[in-house]
Structures are given as structure tokens and as C-alpha cells.
Amino acid sequence: MKATEMFVMVAVILLVFALITRPSGLGVSITWGGTGYVLPPSFICVVLATMLCFIASIYSLWMLLFNRIATWWHFSLTTIGIGVFWLAFYRVPNSRTAVWAAFAAPAAILLTQATFVWNLIQAIIRMPRPHS
DSSP: OOHHHHHHHHHHHHHHHHHHOOOOSOOEEEEETTEEEEEOHHHHHHHHHHHHHHHHHHHTOTTOOOOHHHHHHHHHHHHHHHHHHHHHHHHGGGOHHHHHHHHHHHHHHHHHHHHHHHHHHHHHHHOOOOOO
């Protein structure tokens, strides 16, 4: 399976999850400029799916030769991080470990994107150049 297809498949799963989640009091609260905002789970799913589709569109560029192992690590760690976040998110009220996982998983997902950036830079360096 191509990297593009894998990322899009997870994005579709997140969008389906966004459609089936019922509105509840759960959400991620953010304070910005003295005002508190609560982001519902469906919004978070849509944002994650959008980012995954953006990454898939970059992986679909035919002229860039991405390292398959780095691409696999990027996909695997990102998907595992998203899964751990959602499992922890729905277990937060009942578990201290889940609270830590809910904070650590987004940080791990962001750090995993360094693999993507490194892979992208390497692909640009290895990109075939037109001969003059």
C-alpha cells in the first residue's frame, strides 16, 4: 500500500469517527487571551484528518523519492499517537495514566513530524534535476 493511501485511510476513519461522536461535555480546553475555548472531539478529528490529507498530498508528489522506511515510521508513529490520544481522551476521568497519555500523545505526534520533515528534505535533495 502506498503512503498516500495509508494516510488517507486513517483520515477517512477519523472523519467517520467525527460523524458518529455525540456532542458531550468532553473536549479539549484552550485558554487564549484570557478567554477559554472548548474544542469538541469532532473538531479535533476534522483537524487531524485535514493534516493527514495534507501530508498524503505531499507524499503523492511523483518527483520526490521518499525513503520508504522513514515513511513507514512516520505513518506508524503518527497513527499510534492518534490512537493513544483518543484512548486516553475517553479514559481521562478514570485514570491518572490516561491523563499523562492525553498530554504526551500530542507531543509525540508533533515530534514524529520531524521524521516527515527529514524525509521531505532528503527527497528534495535526491530529486532528479533536469539536464540542460
